[in-house]
Amino acid sequence: MKLRALLLLLPLTAAVQAQQPSQPPAVRSPEVSADRRVTFRMRAPNAAKVTVFCECLTSEPAMTKDADGVWSVTVGPLEPDIYEYHFTVDGVDNLDQRNPVVKYNSRPNLIESVLEVPGPAPLFYDVKSVPHGKVEIRYYPSKTTGTTRRAFVYTPPNYERGTNRLPVLYLLHGADGDETVWTQFGRANLILDNLIAERKAAPMVVVMPFAYAYPWHAGVAGEKQRADFEKDLLTDLIPFVQSNYRVNTDRDNRALAGLSMGGGLTLAIGPRHLDMFSRLAVFSSGGGQNPEKTFADVAANAKNVNGQLKLFWIGVGTEDGAMAGSKRMSEFLTASGIKHIFKTTPGAHTWIVWRKYLNEVAPQIFPATS
Amino acid sequence: MKLRALLLLLPLTAAVQAQQPSQPPAVRSPEVSADRRVTFRMRAPNAAKVTVFCECLTSEPAMTKDADGVWSVTVGPLEPDIYEYHFTVDGVDNLDQRNPVVKYNSRPNLIESVLEVPGPAPLFYDVKSVPHGKVEIRYYPSKTTGTTRRAFVYTPPNYERGTNRLPVLYLLHGADGDETVWTQFGRANLILDNLIAERKAAPMVVVMPFAYAYPWHAGVAGEKQRADFEKDLLTDLIPFVQSNYRVNTDRDNRALAGLSMGGGLTLAIGPRHLDMFSRLAVFSSGGGQNPEKTFADVAANAKNVNGQLKLFWIGVGTEDGAMAGSKRMSEFLTASGIKHIFKTTPGAHTWIVWRKYLNEVAPQIFPATS
Numbered sequence: 001m002k003l004r005a006l007l008l009l010l011p012l013t014a015a016v017q018a019q020q021p022s023q024p025p026a027v028r029s030p031e032v033s034a035d036r037r038v039t040f041r042m043r044a045p046n047a048a049k050v051t052v053f054c055e056c057l058t059s060e061p062a063m064t065k066d067a068d069g070v071w072s073v074t075v076g077p078l079e080p081d082i083y084e085y086h087f088t089v090d091g092v093d094n095l096d097q098r099n100p101v102v103k104y105n106s107r108p109n110l111i112e113s114v115l116e117v118p119g120p121a122p123l124f125y126d127v128k129s130v131p132h133g134k135v136e137i138r139y140y141p142s143k144t145t146g147t148t149r150r151a152f153v154y155t156p157p158n159y160e161r162g163t164n165r166l167p168v169l170y171l172l173h174g175a176d177g178d179e180t181v182w183t184q185f186g187r188a189n190l191i192l193d194n195l196i197a198e199r200k201a202a203p204m205v206v207v208m209p210f211a212y213a214y215p216w217h218a219g220v221a222g223e224k225q226r227a228d229f230e231k232d233l234l235t236d237l238i239p240f241v242q243s244n245y246r247v248n249t250d251r252d253n254r255a256l257a258g259l260s261m262g263g264g265l266t267l268a269i270g271p272r273h274l275d276m277f278s279r280l281a282v283f284s285s286g287g288g289q290n291p292e293k294t295f296a297d298v299a300a301n302a303k304n305v306n307g308q309l310k311l312f313w314i315g316v317g318t319e320d321g322a323m324a325g326s327k328r329m330s331e332f333l334t335a336s337g338i339k340h341i342f343k344t345t346p347g348a349h350t351w352i353v354w355r356k357y358l359n360e361v362a363p364q365i366f367p368a369t370s
Numbered sequence: 371m372k373l374r375a376l377l378l379l380l381p382l383t384a385a386v387q388a389q390q391p392s393q394p395p396a397v398r399s400p401e402v403s404a405d406r407r408v409t410f411r412m413r414a415p416n417a418a419k420v421t422v423f424c425e426c427l428t429s430e431p432a433m434t435k436d437a438d439g440v441w442s443v444t445v446g447p448l449e450p451d452i453y454e455y456h457f458t459v460d461g462v463d464n465l466d467q468r469n470p471v472v473k474y475n476s477r478p479n480l481i482e483s484v485l486e487v488p489g490p491a492p493l494f495y496d497v498k499s500v501p502h503g504k505v506e507i508r509y510y511p512s513k514t515t516g517t518t519r520r521a522f523v524y525t526p527p528n529y530e531r532g533t534n535r536l537p538v539l540y541l542l543h544g545a546d547g548d549e550t551v552w553t554q555f556g557r558a559n560l561i562l563d564n565l566i567a568e569r570k571a572a573p574m575v576v577v578m579p580f581a582y583a584y585p586w587h588a589g590v591a592g593e594k595q596r597a598d599f600e601k602d603l604l605t606d607l608i609p610f611v612q613s614n615y616r617v618n619t620d621r622d623n624r625a626l627a628g629l630s631m632g633g634g635l636t637l638a639i640g641p642r643h644l645d646m647f648s649r650l651a652v653f654s655s656g657g658g659q660n661p662e663k664t665f666a667d668v669a670a671n672a673k674n675v676n677g678q679l680k681l682f683w684i685g686v687g688t689e690d691g692a693m694a695g696s697k698r699m700s701e702f703l704t705a706s707g708i709k710h711i712f713k714t715t716p717g718a719h720t721w722i723v724w725r726k727y728l729n730e731v732a733p734q735i736f737p738a739t740s
Contacts, residue, residue, distance in 0.1 A: 044461075048416075089459070092464065092467075100586075104470075111470065127518045135506070137553070139497070139504070160614070
């Protein structure tokens with residue numbers, strides 16, 4: 001990284017500065033070949049052992065060192081998708097230093113390098129030649145937390161020029177995520193752009209808040225985190241959105257969805273606020289070890305829940321550790337007479353699944369009206 | 371990072387999930403004490419040597435290992451500011467694995483951990499209790515590059531509710547940056563929010579594009595990068611902004627500024643497009659080794675330049691490697707009879723300086739009208 005600083009300091013012409021690479025191009029990583037094999041490389045001349053951990057792999061292969069101290073391994077062919085990975089160098093995790101694309105997280109030690117294996121044509125989460133909406137980085141005042149909070153808000157193509165009010169989906173991240181992740185890694189905006197262009201989903205506003213009331217380093221206990229997030233959502237964020245966006249304000253046009261921890265929040269908040277939400281989607285999240293107790297009030301209210309919810313969708317990957325809990329939750333809902341969709345798909349506890357779930361469920365939440 | 375995956379898979383209740391830390395809280399880094407001393411820590415039991423490189427320091431101190439294999443060093447007290455740093459473990463650079471805050475870059479090997487040392491009260495780049503504008507993540511079609519490109523666009527508080535047209539500043543990043551960095555690390559939006567609240571700067575739109583025509587991995591040569599970026603800016607982005615934002619479209623209300631490579635672009639583009647820009651600001655960037663030759667056309671047009679430019683501001687830190695080139699450029703402009711402000715300040719080639727420069731120059735670019 002020091003070479004960068006030196007290069008930037010040189011009094012180069014603007015043209016030369018523009019082309020100046022920051023590092024000698026010796027080590028390229030990850031390198032994706034036309035047949036979708038991937039070579040990972042890492043320069044670590046003094047290391048005794050380097051391995052790669054990738055959600056594209058079922059093992060953690062050791063890399064081998066060449067005469068220049070560059071470790072490498074080739075894997076695949078891989079399915080076109082977006083994968084997280086990192087290297088472990090003598091027991092210490094490290095990003096791929098040759099790859100500028102990282103997945104950010106709101107807590108320590110969870111930043112991962114990103115491997116994108118492109119498809120033969122743009123995939124459902126890729127930029128296509130369609131009208132594009134935008135994502136707004138908004139600040140809103142929270143009476144609940146006493147702070148100014150940030151939310152990412154997707155508005156569909158030509159939002160500024162329209163006049164009709166739109167439905168709105170509140171979309172929550174999982175543990176360790178933040179308000180940026182559904183856009184920057186989940187590509188919610190591009191998924192919606194593509195669904196809307198194909199007339200599969202209605203134009204909608206998607207609000208992606210920070211699904212913790214307080215940052216991790218504040219050390220606030222979980223129940224207060226959850227309760228204050230719920231209060232912020234219901235009494236600070238939703239009113240802010242309704243004051244600042246052209247959205248419908250009735251429950252029929254308001255949905256709540258989330259992944260993992262955000263799915264848990266959706267389960268905890270949604271069925272208890274039928275006056276607020278008409279459509280719920282839960283990705284890769286159960287209702288805890290004892291839903292009979294935790295959700296006794298919801299079960300007792302089954303008739304209302306069925307009458308009010310137009311969609312109650314629960315999805316989980318068959319290789320996901322949350323599979324058992326999700327299945328238990330679905331069985332509890334069935335036993336309680338609460339209508340819902342329980343869908344299992346191939347996949348683990350990963351964004352590979354969550355991007356697909358958003359693509360599948362957004363058209364069910366707010367279908368395109370022809 | 372594997373512990374994270376395991377924890378997420380456990381079928382916890384939503385409440386427990388919300389509070390579940392991702393890692394045992396054993397190692398805290400960076401730890402900022404009340405007296406603004408900072409302790410860096412890194413767990414690397416097998417390493418022989420670990421050092422820290424921080425722009426807050428003038429040396430690269432070695433860290434010492436405790437019985438648990440955790441390396442640490444305490445430095446400071448430090449001035450309140452935002453600093454970049456990383457660790458070097460047996461010759462391999464690594465982020466601080468306990469710190470979730472990173473500075474992103476568009477090229478490899480340049481991602482850095484971020485240390486924020488807070489002031490006794492919110493600083494000029496902090497969130498204050500003032501009205502907040504927003505930043506829009508926009509996609510626009512570029513005929514120049516044949517691709518869909520992304521720009522970040524700041525709009526001031528209450529932009530949606532206003533009716534008068536606003537001035538617009540095009541603000542460029544440096545080498546290895548991208549369209550996110552002025553917002554995510556430079557805090558341009560918060561700096562503007564605060565300046566507007568204090569009635570120092572006029573409400574303005576700030577457009578922050580990707581200042582390369584093509585991504586680094588495309589391997590496009592520097593002159594084509596520069597020329598195509600200029601064409602994209604002038605013939606794709608500016609028309610897009612004028613079609614999609616409530617901005618004035620005359621040259622009096624259009625400014626161009628940038629840092630380092632973006633300052634070089636400002637120097638190369640601005641004085642040659644007086645029909646487009648009336649105010650220029652150049653941060654930490656010279657005009658190359660032979661401005662007499664490179665800018666001969668601009669010197670020959672000195673009278674027009676003086677007549678048309680309402681601000682031509684060049685700033686550079688006295689410890690910046692770009693100091694000599696900036697000084698040479700200023701001397702050349704003076705010799706050519708071109709009026710400009712040449713300002714030197716303490717500081718090096720760093721965002722510490724560029725945040726301050728934006729704070730200083732934005733009110734000069736578009737002053738608040740009382």
